[in-house]
Amino acid sequence: MAVENMLEIxxxxxxxxxxxxxxxxxxxxxxxxxxxxxxxxxxxxxxSGKSTLARLIMNVYQPCSGRIFYKxxxxxxxxxxxxxxxxxxxxxxxxxxxxxxxxxxxxxxxxIVTEPLRIAGRKPDVSYRRTASEALGQAGLNEWYLDRYxxxxxxxxxxxxxxxxxxxxxxxxIVADEPIASLDASMQAQMVNLFHRLQEEREFTFLFIxxxxxxxxxxxxxxxxxxxxxxxxxAETKELFKNPLHAYTRVLMASIPIPDPRKERGRKIxxxxxDSEELAGELLEAxxxxxxxxxxxxx
Amino acid sequence: MGNILEVKNLSVSIxxxxxxxxxxxxxxxxxxxxxxxxxxxxxxxxxSMLCKSIMKLLPxxxxxxxxxxxxxxxxxxxxxxxxxxxxxxxxxxxxFQDPGxxxxxxxxxxxxxxxAVRIHAPALSEEAVSERVLELLNLVGIEQGxxxxxxxxxNFSGGMKQRCVMxxxxxxxxxxxxxxxxxxxxxxxxxxxxxxLLSSLQxxxxxxxxxxxxxFGVVARVADRAAVMYAGKIVEIGTAEEIFxxxxxxxxxxxxxxxxxFARGKRELxxxxxxxxSLINPPKGDAFxxxxxxxxxxxxxxxxxxxxxxxxxxxxxxxxAPGAPKISFxxxxxxxxx
Numbered sequence: 053m054a055v056e057n058m059l060e061i062x063x064x065x066x067x068x069x070x071x072x073x074x075x076x077x078x079x080x081x082x083x084x085x086x087x088x089x090x091x092x093x094x095x096x097x098x099x100s101g102k103s104t105l106a107r108l109i110m111n112v113y114q115p116c117s118g119r120i121f122y123k124x125x126x127x128x129x130x131x132x133x134x135x136x137x138x139x140x141x142x143x144x145x146x147x148x149x150x151x152x153x154x155x156x157x158x159x160x161x162x163x164i165v166t167e168p169l170r171i172a173g174r175k176p177d178v179s180y181r182r183t184a185s186e187a188l189g190q191a192g193l194n195e196w197y198l199d200r201y202x203x204x205x206x207x208x209x210x211x212x213x214x215x216x217x218x219x220x221x222x223x224x225x226i227v228a229d230e231p232i233a234s235l236d237a238s239m240q241a242q243m244v245n246l247f248h249r250l251q252e253e254r255e256f257t258f259l260f261i262x263x264x265x266x267x268x269x270x271x272x273x274x275x276x277x278x279x280x281x282x283x284x285x286x287a288e289t290k291e292l293f294k295n296p297l298h299a300y301t302r303v304l305m306a307s308i309p310i311p312d313p314r315k316e317r318g319r320k321i322x323x324x325x326x327d328s329e330e331l332a333g334e335l336l337e338a339x340x341x342x343x344x345x346x347x348x349x350x351x
Numbered sequence: 352m353g354n355i356l357e358v359k360n361l362s363v364s365i366x367x368x369x370x371x372x373x374x375x376x377x378x379x380x381x382x383x384x385x386x387x388x389x390x391x392x393x394x395x396x397x398x399s400m401l402c403k404s405i406m407k408l409l410p411x412x413x414x415x416x417x418x419x420x421x422x423x424x425x426x427x428x429x430x431x432x433x434x435x436x437x438x439x440x441x442x443x444x445x446x447f448q449d450p451g452x453x454x455x456x457x458x459x460x461x462x463x464x465x466x467a468v469r470i471h472a473p474a475l476s477e478e479a480v481s482e483r484v485l486e487l488l489n490l491v492g493i494e495q496g497x498x499x500x501x502x503x504x505x506n507f508s509g510g511m512k513q514r515c516v517m518x519x520x521x522x523x524x525x526x527x528x529x530x531x532x533x534x535x536x537x538x539x540x541x542x543x544x545x546x547x548l549l550s551s552l553q554x555x556x557x558x559x560x561x562x563x564x565x566x567f568g569v570v571a572r573v574a575d576r577a578a579v580m581y582a583g584k585i586v587e588i589g590t591a592e593e594i595f596x597x598x599x600x601x602x603x604x605x606x607x608x609x610x611x612x613f614a615r616g617k618r619e620l621x622x623x624x625x626x627x628x629s630l631i632n633p634p635k636g637d638a639f640x641x642x643x644x645x646x647x648x649x650x651x652x653x654x655x656x657x658x659x660x661x662x663x664x665x666x667x668x669x670x671x672a673p674g675a676p677k678i679s680f681x682x683x684x685x686x687x688x689x
Contacts, residue, residue, distance in 0.1 A: 097538040098509065206626060207394065236394045236565040241609035241620040248619065263538050266611040270620065307539040309546075309568025311610050313591040316571040321543040 057121075058225055058257040059086040059109065064118030066104055078104040080281040082118070083335065084343075086225075091251055091258040093272030093289070095265055095304065101281040102261045106229045109259070110146050122225065142172050145218035149230040151210035155202040161188070162198040165216045172221070187216040190253075192246055208239040212246070219250065227259045232267065240264075244271050266308055269293055277301045280326070283335060287342040297344040300324050353423070355559050356382040356405070356527055361418035361428075363404045370631045374400035376583040378418075382527065385557045387550075389564060389574035389591070391606065395627045397583040398563045402529040406443050407435045440471050444525035448532040450512035454504040460515050461500025464488070464522060471523035487518040492548055510541035514548070524556065531563045546572055567610055571595060576663070579603045582628055582638035584654075589664030599658075599666035601643045604680045637669070645670060645678055 066079040079101045086092040094102050107113050109120060111127055120128045127133050127140060145168075148154035155164055165184040169176065176183040185195050191212040202210055211231060218226055228247075232240040244267055251258050262268050268275055268289070275292050277285040277300065285298040296302045303324040310316045333346045363375040374397040382388050390398045403409055405420055407430075420428045422442055427435070447453050455463055464484045469475065475483070488496030491514040504512055513533060520528060530549065534542040550573055553560050562573055570577050570591065578588040579602060587600040598604055605623035607613070614620045625642045628634055634641070640650035647669050649655075658671035669675055 097540055208626060237567070238393050238565075238606060238609045238623055239626070241611070241622045244611070245619050245622060265539070270611045270614060303540060307543045309543070309566065309572045311567035311571050311595065311607070311612055313571040313574075313595050316568065319572075321547065323544065324540065 056087065057085040058088045058123065059259070060119075060121040061085065061105075061109070062119050062121075064105070064108060064120065065116050066101075066108060066113060067116050077281050079108070079115075082278075082281075082283050084276055084283060084286050086257055086259060087274075088257055089255050090274060091247075091260055091272045093268035093275040094259065094261045094278060095263060095268055095275060096278030097263060097304075099280075100278040102263075102278055103229050104281075105278075106146070106227050106259070106261055109227055110144060111140070138172070142168070142221050143224045145221055145223040145226050147211075147214050147218050147226060147228040147231045149233055151207065151214045151234075152202070155210060155213060157202055159201070160198070161200050161202070161205075161213050164202070164213060165220055168217060168221050183220060184216075187220040188213070190219055190250065191216040192242075207235050208242065211235065211243060215246070215250075219254070222254070223256055225257045225259070227261075229261045230263065231260075233263065240267060247271060264308075265304060277304065279324075282345060284345040285343065286335070287339075287344075291339070291342050295339075295342070297338055297342070298346075299327070353384060354381045354421075355384050355423060357419075357421040357424075358405065359419040359421070361401075361404060361420065362416040363400065363409065363413055364416050365410065365413040367412070367631070372630045373633060374583050374630050375404050376633070378580075378583075378585050380578055380585060380588060382559045382561065384526075384559055385553070387553060387560045387562055387573050387575045389562045389570040389577040390580055391564060391567065391570055391577055392580035393565060393606075393627050395630070396580045397630065398580050399531050400583075401580070402445065402531055402561060402563060406439060406445060406529065407432075408445075440467075440523040440525065442526050443529065444520040444523065444527075445529040445531065446513075446516055446520050446533045449536050450509060450516045451504070451536075453516050454512060456504050459501050459503055460507070461488075464500070464515065464518050467519045467522035483522070484518075487522060490521065490552065491515070491518045492544075493518070508541075509537050510545060513537065513541075513545055517548070517552070521552070521556070526558060528553075528558050528560045529563070530560060532565070533562075534569065535564070535566075542569070549573065567595075567607060568612070579606070582633055583630055584638070584667070586639065586668070587664075587666040589660070589666075593661065593664040597660070597664070598680060599660055599664070599671060600668045601645050601670065601678075602639050603666075605642070607680075637667075645676075647675065 062083045064079055064082045068076045068078050070076060082105060096102050108115050111133060115128050119126050125132050125136050133140065162181060162184045165187050166180040184198060188197055193209065193212050232243045235243060248271060260272055272289050275287065275289050276283050279300045285301050296305060303322050306322055335343045335345045338344045359379050361375055361378045365372045378401060392398050415428055418428060419426050427438060461484050464487055465480050468480050468483045484500060485496045488500060493499055493514055534545050537545060546569065564570060574591045576590050577594040578585045579600060581602050587603050594603065598607060608621045609623060611620060623642055628638050636652050637650040637654050640646040649669050655667045655669045657665040657667050659665055670678060
């Protein structure tokens with residue numbers, strides 16, 4: 053099988069059971085693919101299923117139906133997963149939203165960064181400390197941080213430690229679930245530049261999940277827009293921003309406040325009222341590489 | 352239009368094990384009736400601490416070192432906890448960043464709002480209280496209040512929870528509302544709705560609002576005036592137009608140029624290096640000097656005073672002193688000197 057696509061997701065559905073007959077369809081028939089070496093952005097409001105999707109891709113949850121191919125291996129199939137477990141768990145890395153809770157408070161930064169190596173049983177070339185310091189260096193932190201605890205660091209610094217921990221395994225795929233959402237604007241800009249640079253140097257494939265379209269526009273080469281568990285539009289970033297086809301995408305774009313008081317004041321921000329037809333439809337190709345979910349034939 | 356709130360040379364310090372932290376240093380500003388003042392800056396610059404100092408919601412180890420807080424001309428800086436309790440709610444109210452943590456998960460929305468109503472008006476009858484609760488729910492745009500007041504916070508989404516928090520904050524008709532990053536934890540679409548709600552409430556009730564945020568887009572939407580804070584000090588204050596179209600402080604330049612909005616077609620976002628200094632023993636001179644590409648020698652020696660740009664626009668940077676090099680700023684284009 054050709055591995056042009058790093059990640060191929062087809063007809064993925066995931067349901068969270070509540071009590072009795074109640075359940076929440078967190079993901080409903082999601083299909084898309086991520087090409088090798090690209091930065092793919094996934095946007096949508098909270099509750100649209102972005103994090104669930106990320107967790108399914110990383111085998112945290114087992115899908116109810118559908119397939120996830122990582123380099124041609126169906127990771128949703130327990131048998132295929134077991135056979136390739138070592139490779140899957142080292143070559144894919146996850147960066148979480150809240151670095152305050154995803155880093156062990158009782159471990160020093162050095163141990164946090166090298167823990168994945170120890171788990172995978174990889175011996176460093178010189179020493180663990182040296183490897184940790186190199187990984188931190190790439191994430192923009194110096195050696196001083198090796199002996200700190202997460203509580204001593206600011207939000208931006210902690211997120212850099214989380215990035216270093218992911219980088220130390222030299223992954224081929226990094227899935228980052230809202231890695232900048234908890235940071236303030238100037239720190240977000242620093243992080244986005246860092247991602248950009250690292251991706252260029254290391255050429256890993258990057259799935260970037262965010263609700264901030266402005267940053268996605270800057271960082272990603274392709275973007276998928278999610279709404280209520282469904283993927284409603286997928287396109288190249290430029291194409292999507294020039295020519296958004298789905299009503300929800302347009303509302304999402306219009307909701308970003310413009311940092312210009314004269315333009316921003318009095319601007320009416322539309323509210324998206326879902327139209328059952330629009331959501332029930334299928335994801336169809338409207339232009340080359342531009343997929344949109346539509347129920348109508350005329351779009 | 353009189354000033355409802357005037358803060359003069361306010362300084363606050365907190366004793367900690369590592370030393371004395373000075374989260375608010377010599378801050379002065381005024382707030383007119385019905386006005387929205389945005390306070391902008393990175394995290395750790397003392398924005399929230401400034402609001403909490405005015406409301407005196409500080410930890411016991413904190414002290415008001417100097418300054419006056421005038422509410423309609425009366426100084427409240429020296430008031431004790433009992434007197435402050437009367438002012439909170441009646442004069443001040445606050446909306447916090449994370450609505451999930453503010454609401455009590457074991458009480459229904461209606462009874463939490465009713466609690467706030469009762470505290471401020473103990474004489475009110477039960478019927479009047481429940482009527483007021485419905486009125487407040489309606490005010491913050493929660494439809495079907497009669498049914499929904501029986502629901503619990505976990506039944507509500509983030510945006511709806513924030514509306515409930517606002518209903519609680521508005522229960523006592525405050526004159527000044529402190530909104531501490533009320534939309535930071537919300538999505539852009541919900542953020543837009545909450546901001547519009549705030550603006551409409553603010554016009555309807557004619558309250559003055561202090562709006563803490565780090566998002567310049569939000570400032571542009573809601574603020575009449577904006578104050579930029581760095582390391583516990585206000586470094587620039589002016590009308591929203593002045594801050595956006597004619598910023599004078601290099602820190603404001605740095606914040607504006609790191610916005611992705613102004614970086615179209617660029618490979619890298621222009622960023623400010625580093626992060627704000629620790630407020631334990633703040634550096635001598637201008638705290639921003641070490642991150643400022645235009646720092647002058649004097650910046651490392653002496654903190655700059657406020658220089659007047661217009662009657663409403665002030666900035667604390669030595670670049671505005673007579674004889675300083677002239678540097679102009681272009682949005683998204685970084686800096687250019689001459």
